[in-house]
Amino acid sequence: MRLHHVRNAFYPVAGIAIILVAWQFYTQFFAINRIVLPSPADIFWASAANWNVLLRESWPTFVESVLGFALAVAIGIPFAVCVANSRVLNLTLYPILIATQSIPKVAVAPIILVWFGLGMQSKLVIAFLVAFFPIVVDTAAGMRATPAGLLELARSLRASPLQIFLKVQFPAALPFIFAGAKVAVTLAVIGAVIGEFIGSMNGLGNLLLTANSQLDSPLAWAALVWLSALGVLLFGAVVLAERIVMPWSETGHH
Amino acid sequence: MQSQIIEQGRSSAAPVPFGHFEGVHQHFRRPGQAPLVAIENITFDVKAGHLVTLLGPSGCGKTTFLKIVAGLIPASGGTIQINGRAVVEPQPDFGVVFQQANLMPWRTIQANVLFPMEILGRTDAAAELRARELLALVGLEGFEKSYPAQLSGGMQQRVALCRALIHKPKLLLMDEPFGALDELTRMEMQDLLLDIRAKTGATVMFVTHSISESVYISDIVCVFSKRPAVIADFIAVDLPYPRSAEIRYLPEFTELEHRAGRALGITR
Numbered sequence: 001m002r003l004h005h006v007r008n009a010f011y012p013v014a015g016i017a018i019i020l021v022a023w024q025f026y027t028q029f030f031a032i033n034r035i036v037l038p039s040p041a042d043i044f045w046a047s048a049a050n051w052n053v054l055l056r057e058s059w060p061t062f063v064e065s066v067l068g069f070a071l072a073v074a075i076g077i078p079f080a081v082c083v084a085n086s087r088v089l090n091l092t093l094y095p096i097l098i099a100t101q102s103i104p105k106v107a108v109a110p111i112i113l114v115w116f117g118l119g120m121q122s123k124l125v126i127a128f129l130v131a132f133f134p135i136v137v138d139t140a141a142g143m144r145a146t147p148a149g150l151l152e153l154a155r156s157l158r159a160s161p162l163q164i165f166l167k168v169q170f171p172a173a174l175p176f177i178f179a180g181a182k183v184a185v186t187l188a189v190i191g192a193v194i195g196e197f198i199g200s201m202n203g204l205g206n207l208l209l210t211a212n213s214q215l216d217s218p219l220a221w222a223a224l225v226w227l228s229a230l231g232v233l234l235f236g237a238v239v240l241a242e243r244i245v246m247p248w249s250e251t252g253h254h
Numbered sequence: 255m256q257s258q259i260i261e262q263g264r265s266s267a268a269p270v271p272f273g274h275f276e277g278v279h280q281h282f283r284r285p286g287q288a289p290l291v292a293i294e295n296i297t298f299d300v301k302a303g304h305l306v307t308l309l310g311p312s313g314c315g316k317t318t319f320l321k322i323v324a325g326l327i328p329a330s331g332g333t334i335q336i337n338g339r340a341v342v343e344p345q346p347d348f349g350v351v352f353q354q355a356n357l358m359p360w361r362t363i364q365a366n367v368l369f370p371m372e373i374l375g376r377t378d379a380a381a382e383l384r385a386r387e388l389l390a391l392v393g394l395e396g397f398e399k400s401y402p403a404q405l406s407g408g409m410q411q412r413v414a415l416c417r418a419l420i421h422k423p424k425l426l427l428m429d430e431p432f433g434a435l436d437e438l439t440r441m442e443m444q445d446l447l448l449d450i451r452a453k454t455g456a457t458v459m460f461v462t463h464s465i466s467e468s469v470y471i472s473d474i475v476c477v478f479s480k481r482p483a484v485i486a487d488f489i490a491v492d493l494p495y496p497r498s499a500e501i502r503y504l505p506e507f508t509e510l511e512h513r514a515g516r517a518l519g520i521t522r
Contacts, residue, residue, distance in 0.1 A: 149356035156324055156350045157373040158343070167372065171360045248360050248401040 038218040043225060046218035053207065054226050061203040062230060064120055064192035068127025069185050069234070075128075076135035076184075077177065083136070084143030085165075101133045105191065109198045123195030123203070130191035131184035135177070142176025143169060175249065178242040185238050189231045204230070270338045272457055273300030273323075273425070278332035280318055292318050294482035296332070300474075305451055305458040307468035309514060310478030310486075316461045317353075317429050319483070323459060324350050324427050336425055346374055349418030349456075351428040355410035357402035357417075363389065364398040367416045374421060381420065388416040391453070392446060408439035412446070419454065428460045432467070441499065444471050448497055465518070469510045470497065477517040487517030 020040045026032070027039035034042050047054060083090050083097075109126055116122035146169045154164045196205025204227050211219035242249070280293040292315040300306050308316040321327040323334060325344040334341045336348075349370075357366045367385040371377045389395055392412040402410055411431055418426060428447075432440045448471060451458060462468050468475045475489040491510055493501055501507050515521035 147356070149352055149354050150358060152326060152352065153350070153356050153369075154373065156326060156344045156348070157370050158346055159373045163373055167369070168358070171358065174360070246360065248403065 035215050035217045038221050042218040043221045046216075047222035047225065050219055050222065054204070054222060057202055057204050057207040057223070058226055058230060060120060060123075061189070061192050061196065061205065061227070064123035064195065064203070065127050065185075065188040065230070065234060068124045068191060069131045069181075069188035071124070071128045072131035072135050072184055072188065073181065076132050076180075077139050080136045080139035081143060081165075081170075084140040097133070097136065105130050106194055106198075109194050112195070113199050118199050118201055123192045123200065126195040127188040127191035130194075131188040134180045134183040134187065136180075138176045138180025138183075139173060142173025145176065146172045174246055178238065178246070181238050181242075182235060185234045186231050189227065189234060193227065270335075271299035272302035272304075272337060273306075273459070274333065274335040275299070275323070276333040278319065278322065278329050278334060280315065280322065280327075280330045291482040293322075293329075294484045296478075296483060296485060298476055298485060298488060300457060300459065302457055303455050304473040305460060305471055306474045306476055307460045307462055307472045308476050308478060309462055309465065309468040309518070310483065311480055311518065312463055314478045314481050315483035316478045319478075320427055320429050320459060320461050323425075324348060326350075345425075346370075346421070347424050349421065349423035349426045351411075351414050351418045351426070351431040353430045353433055355402070355407070355414040357410055357413055359402050361402075362398065363394065363400050363402065363405070363413050366402065366413055367420050369417060370421045376421070385416065385420060388419055389413075391450065392416055408435050408443065411435065411443065415447070415450070419450070419456070422454075424457065426456045426458045428458065430461050430463070433462070440467070445498070447471060448495070452495065465511050465514045465520075466502065469493075469507060469514060470502065475510070475514055477514055480519075486519075487513065489513055489517075 024040050027034075027037055027042075032039075038046070079093075083093055105126060108129070109122075112125050112129075113122045116125055150168050150172065151164065154168050159167070192203070193205035193208075196203040197209060200206045204223050208220050208223040208227070211217070211223060276297045278293060278296040279291075281289040281291045283289050296319060308319060310316045318327065322329045323336070323341060325341045325348075328342065336345070357363075358369070361369070364382070364385050367388060368377060368381060371381045386395070386398060389398060392415060394409060394412055394416075397405065397409070402413070405413070411434075414431070418428075432443045435443060444467060447458075447460075450456075460468075460471065469491055472491045475487075475491060476485060477487040477489065478484075479486040489510060493504070493506060493510075512521055
């Protein structure tokens with residue numbers, strides 16, 4: 001933990017603290033009904049009192065998001081590689097991808113539920129659908145952004161297409177792939193929650209809806225906080241993976 | 255350590271010159287316009303072990319010519335022979351140094367130097383030893399495990415030079431490799447190149463637009479005219495080796511610079 005790490009952590013923490021204090025002051029000073037807007041303290045106590053429920057409901061949402069995201073990575077990256085390297089596939093599939101992307105996922109969710117049922121699978125599929133697009137778009141962009149000089153170097157050594165892909169094109173695309181993955185992983189959580197909103201038996205989205213319908217706003221807000229924490233956690237996991245896979249990208253900044 | 259590196263550029267007793275270029279011509283098609291003639295007609299020979307610079311104004315086609323020799327661009331016409339073989343595609347026994355260092359940011363310095371050996375399927379302990387030797391030769395020992403982003407531009411270009419030499423190329427092709435460096439680093443790199451050339455005996459073709467650089471490092475200065483390129487002058491540089499910065503102030507040196515300048519149409 002170097003000094004600049006501490007300093008970098010200070011700003012977001014201070015920003016959140018200021019918002020929380022202002023929020024607490026606002027709800028107390030104006031005596032806002034906690035059903036309309038619970039205070040941070042209300043949310044904290046609701047969270048503390050229901051931590052076991054929140055933890056239990058976090059698990060399905062976590063699994064749906066992670067598996068949906070993993071599926072998007074597993075299918076999206078090879079898909080993007082094919083699309084980026086084949087003119088025919090690019091011309092055939094890219095317009096279809098763009099067209100399907102412009103369909104709102106919320107509109108498709110009920111259909112997905114009909115196909116995959118009320119369980120985890122339908123949420124996983126929706127999480128996959130929303131995470132798929134950024135991964136494909138960024139990976140394909142990365143595949144096309146290989147520095148021309150590196151390709152010329154590889155060509156001067158008569159590298160095979162497979163060698164060029166494995167040793168030049170793919171590693172050069174990694175920063176793009178991770179940029180897409182960071183967007184995708186937070187979208188995957190949103191996808192899972194959309195699925196839970198449309199129809200589910202558990203999960204944080206389900207808990208949020210239930211608490212809301214019972215006018216238990218502090219618990220609904222607590223579920224929201226946990227959802228956000230889940231998103232941050234998964235985002236952090238992708239950042240960590242990025243640092244492990246691309247150790248060079250960090251060393252360059254010093 | 256030197257004996258490991260000295261193995262290149264064996265001078266053949268055969269009557270065929272090491273490099274033979276005859277009537278090399280290059281034009282590029284342009285939609286809706288007349289084709290752009292980059293190279294009109296280039297004919298010259300290169301002796302084994304010689305360092306030949308291609309000197310010319312920007313955009314005169316000297317880089318294009320070097321890429322043709324490298325086999326990266328097919329010539330529109332003419333003969334390109336190295337070691338008696340026609341060059342129609344890239345040759346694994348050539349080493350190329352580009353204007354940019356073109357290092358892979360995800361590879362350590364040592365792994366960057368070893369890249370050609372990986373492509374040629376010749377990675378072994380000997381290759382790793384040679385990589386370390388070459389890095390030591392260019393003054394980069396201790397940087398094997400560093401990443402390119404941690405190195406300055408001059409250091410990166412040294413790594414690129416090591417990478418071009420790792421597979422003991424018969425011909426080293428250099429495309430304005432020191433063009434992006436500051437004056438002092440550039441002079442250091444010129445001395446380094448002469449030193450490496452003396453130790454490896456490699457034949458070198460070197461593109462530059464600096465008159466003093468070309469006179470300082472060359473055996474032969476091949477002056478290209480403006481586009482479409484023809485050879486404006488072919489200057490033998492009879493300055494003794496080892497060369498050091500002092501020779502830049504010799505009257506012979508200045509005279510050669512003058513001659514190159516006249517060929518370029520800069521001086522009279």
